[in-house]
Amino acid sequence: MNQVVDETRSARAVAEGWFSAMGKGDIEAALDLLDPDVEFINYTPEPGYNTDMAWIGTYHGRDAAAASFGVFTEACEVRSEQLAQLVVDGNEAMGVVREVSVARNTGIEFRIEFIQRLTVSAGKIVRWQSYTDPSPIIRALRGERDVSEALISAIQSGDSHQVSALVADGSDPSYRDPATGLTVLMMAAGRGDAATVRALIEAGADVLTADRDAGATALHKACQGGSLEVVTALVAAGAFVDAVAPTTGHTALMDALWFKFPEIARYLMDQGAGLNLSTHYGFSLKEHFEYELNVNTVGKDRLLLAGQYLTDRQAANDRLVSEQRLMAAVARGDTDAVRQLIAGGDDVDARAPRLNNFNDGHTPLLVAARDGHIEIARLLLDAGADVNATEPVFGAVPLHKAVYNGHAELTRMIAAEPGVRLDYQGATNGYTPLHDALWHGYEDCGQELISAGARLDLRGHDGKTPLDLACEVFGAGHPLTGRIRARARAMIHQLIFAAPKPGMSVQDFQRYWLEVHAPGYASKIPQIRKYLVDTRLPFDGDEAPPLWSGAAEIWLANDEEQLASMQTPEFLQGARADEPNWAAFWQTLVLDTDPDLLRAGDHPAPADGVKLILLVKRVSGMPLTEFRERSRDQHAKLMLAVPGLRRYLHGYTRDGAYAVGEAALDAAYQLSFDSEAALRQALSSPEYRDATADLLSFVTERYLHRMVMREHWIIGSESD
Numbered sequence: 001m002n003q004v005v006d007e008t009r010s011a012r013a014v015a016e017g018w019f020s021a022m023g024k025g026d027i028e029a030a031l032d033l034l035d036p037d038v039e040f041i042n043y044t045p046e047p048g049y050n051t052d053m054a055w056i057g058t059y060h061g062r063d064a065a066a067a068s069f070g071v072f073t074e075a076c077e078v079r080s081e082q083l084a085q086l087v088v089d090g091n092e093a094m095g096v097v098r099e100v101s102v103a104r105n106t107g108i109e110f111r112i113e114f115i116q117r118l119t120v121s122a123g124k125i126v127r128w129q130s131y132t133d134p135s136p137i138i139r140a141l142r143g144e145r146d147v148s149e150a151l152i153s154a155i156q157s158g159d160s161h162q163v164s165a166l167v168a169d170g171s172d173p174s175y176r177d178p179a180t181g182l183t184v185l186m187m188a189a190g191r192g193d194a195a196t197v198r199a200l201i202e203a204g205a206d207v208l209t210a211d212r213d214a215g216a217t218a219l220h221k222a223c224q225g226g227s228l229e230v231v232t233a234l235v236a237a238g239a240f241v242d243a244v245a246p247t248t249g250h251t252a253l254m255d256a257l258w259f260k261f262p263e264i265a266r267y268l269m270d271q272g273a274g275l276n277l278s279t280h281y282g283f284s285l286k287e288h289f290e291y292e293l294n295v296n297t298v299g300k301d302r303l304l305l306a307g308q309y310l311t312d313r314q315a316a317n318d319r320l321v322s323e324q325r326l327m328a329a330v331a332r333g334d335t336d337a338v339r340q341l342i343a344g345g346d347d348v349d350a351r352a353p354r355l356n357n358f359n360d361g362h363t364p365l366l367v368a369a370r371d372g373h374i375e376i377a378r379l380l381l382d383a384g385a386d387v388n389a390t391e392p393v394f395g396a397v398p399l400h401k402a403v404y405n406g407h408a409e410l411t412r413m414i415a416a417e418p419g420v421r422l423d424y425q426g427a428t429n430g431y432t433p434l435h436d437a438l439w440h441g442y443e444d445c446g447q448e449l450i451s452a453g454a455r456l457d458l459r460g461h462d463g464k465t466p467l468d469l470a471c472e473v474f475g476a477g478h479p480l481t482g483r484i485r486a487r488a489r490a491m492i493h494q495l496i497f498a499a500p501k502p503g504m505s506v507q508d509f510q511r512y513w514l515e516v517h518a519p520g521y522a523s524k525i526p527q528i529r530k531y532l533v534d535t536r537l538p539f540d541g542d543e544a545p546p547l548w549s550g551a552a553e554i555w556l557a558n559d560e561e562q563l564a565s566m567q568t569p570e571f572l573q574g575a576r577a578d579e580p581n582w583a584a585f586w587q588t589l590v591l592d593t594d595p596d597l598l599r600a601g602d603h604p605a606p607a608d609g610v611k612l613i614l615l616v617k618r619v620s621g622m623p624l625t626e627f628r629e630r631s632r633d634q635h636a637k638l639m640l641a642v643p644g645l646r647r648y649l650h651g652y653t654r655d656g657a658y659a660v661g662e663a664a665l666d667a668a669y670q671l672s673f674d675s676e677a678a679l680r681q682a683l684s685s686p687e688y689r690d691a692t693a694d695l696l697s698f699v700t701e702r703y704l705h706r707m708v709m710r711e712h713w714i715i716g717s718e719s720d
Contacts, residue, residue, distance in 0.1 A: 192230055228267060366389055497548040608675050638687070
């Protein structure tokens with residue numbers, strides 16, 4: 001112990017002396033603290049990145065370290081160096097240093113914070129290593145202004161090789177000239193320099209940004225420069241063909257006409273450029289063209305050729321519209337015509353031309369979903385229409401269209417289609433169909449999407465989740481909001497049904513579980529988030545003898561935590577080892593479920609509250625997805641009508657249970673009531689009889705288990 005203390009004192013004294021000397025610029029005193037065989041590790045050279053820092057590398061010996069430091073002081077003048085923090089542990093010392101220096105070749109100041117790690121032995125530093133982000137040093141040595149000017153100069157001279165070299169060496173391919181407000185990509189595009197444009201794009205130049213003064217993009221500049229090769233490169237890199245300059249209202253096509261480049265105009269029209277847009281000074285595209293034709297005295301032949309291309313494009317659009325009989329039938333809601341046209345082989349995914357109207361780029365299914373044509377949508381889907389077709393205006397899929405306009409039946413139908421992208425986020429606002437349903441206040445559509453399994457964690461471009469929108473639109477206390485809230489924090493809900501070991505009474509079994517096993521063993525497993533024990537109550541119609549006399553309900557965050565829980569000593573040497581003391585473990589049934597809270601309850605469970613648990617297995621031959629949909633939709637609505645039902649939870653057996661065959665049971669339904677009397681009244685109601693009749697139409701009666709339970713919370717509560 002004393003040796004460690006002595007080492008720490010020695011290391012601290014040496015480190016304090018070192019940093020004091022360096023802060024004062026007393027290099028001789030600092031070097032005197034270095035061991036003659038010191039190892040100095042001063043960053044790692046990275047070719048093309050930090051090679052301007054000629055002093056970096058690994059050096060051995062005091063003289064080599066001193067020489068390296070001399071190279072640094074020739075390149076940089078240290079203005080100040082201040083120790084911010086010192087930590088010493090044994091013979092190791094760590095110092096955080098703040099330095100202000102100037103690159104001598106450029107006169108540019110840089111500020112860095114670096115760490116020096118010192119290893120001390122026998123009063124000397126035997127190892128010295130530095131860590132920092134070197135980019136401020138590199139920028140100062142290279143001179144930001146000089147490098148940027150070199151890049152602009154290379155573009156102005158058309159030297160694409162020099163441009164490539166500069167961006168490879170760290171120059172910003174999206175650099176904006178403060179004098180003109182143009183990016184270097186705009187400059188190259190305006191000059192029609194295809195090689196330089198490609199080099200900048202390959203280096204990551206931003207093709208979407210606008211210039212400072214007019215708000216035009218690089219594509220606008222390319223239409224001025226007249227290079228079709230540049231235009232095609234920009235469009236291929238993602239430039240928006242119809243991007244509008246906020247000052248003039250010009251699109252790239254308008255500029256191509258303005259600067260009399262007919263082949264560029266034709267290419268842009270081939271890429272879907274709109275013909276029915278207007279400038280911000282009130283001219284339509286046609287009026288813009290006619291004006292240019294009148295005010296130009298030369299180059300009219302090129303304008304006239306562009307005009308011919310415009311006429312050809314308009315004629316092609318008109319022809320396409322007349323040929324799209326299926327789209328026309330869908331738009332007017334003519335189901336019989338749609339059926340006939342599909343039978344005749346019309347393309348169900350043909351897209352409407354870009355005419356700057358509400359159907360631009362839409363498929364027939366997108367229009368049917370938007371306009372609420374249920375039967376037509378069914379015909380299109382049955383004919384193989386793309387259920388995930390995206391339209392180019394809002395970036396929406398058919399499911400967005402259905403929910404945005406409140407079509408709940410269409411929402412249910414489309415959400416059930418195989419391969420549907422239930423959680424597709426639209427390009428305009430990042431909203432999923434569930435976001436749209438909630439935003440527009442369509443509760444039925446929202447319920448359908450939640451039942452279909454829509455994700456609740458995705459955020460729109462405004463950062464809002466479906467829960468955020470539900471709270472804003474419907475209110476925090478609304479049942480739909482409660483359902484979203486419950487599902488958003490849903491975990492694995494594990495139900496463990498158990499019976500007493502031979503010779504143990506039900507009363508002793510339940511007492512042991514509540515007083516010994518639950519508090520002394522199971523609750524110690526660290527991964528368990530919530531835990532309750534259900535004790536079975538004798539009730540009319542119970543099976544004799546009952547298969548189980550109680551159940552544990554455990555909530556775990558995810559699969560990883562569930563697996564980890566089964567590997568802990570608290571489980572292996574605790575809860576598992578204790579089971580034979582009280583439970584007939586060979587009768588134990590474990591169900592891992594995904595919970596779906598259909599009614600949260602408008603008040604906490606009273607002390608004498610009870611719940612009815614129904615364990616069910618679907619009828620033979622019914623697909624699992626159909627069973628779940630039937631449970632959530634038709635059956636759940638009947639149960640929710642039962643009088644006195646305080647809380648209603650469905651737990652569906654998790655998909656993993658079906659990986660190698662059939663699961664023993666498909667679901668556990670939990671119906672909570674305020675008292676046994678309330679439960680008895682509910683069971684005698686016509687609503688419950690109707691719900692039971694419906695249940696027996698899609699589950700196997702011999703596998704239907706009914707238990708009346710009372711809850712005992714061990715960890716957490718119902719409202720957590």
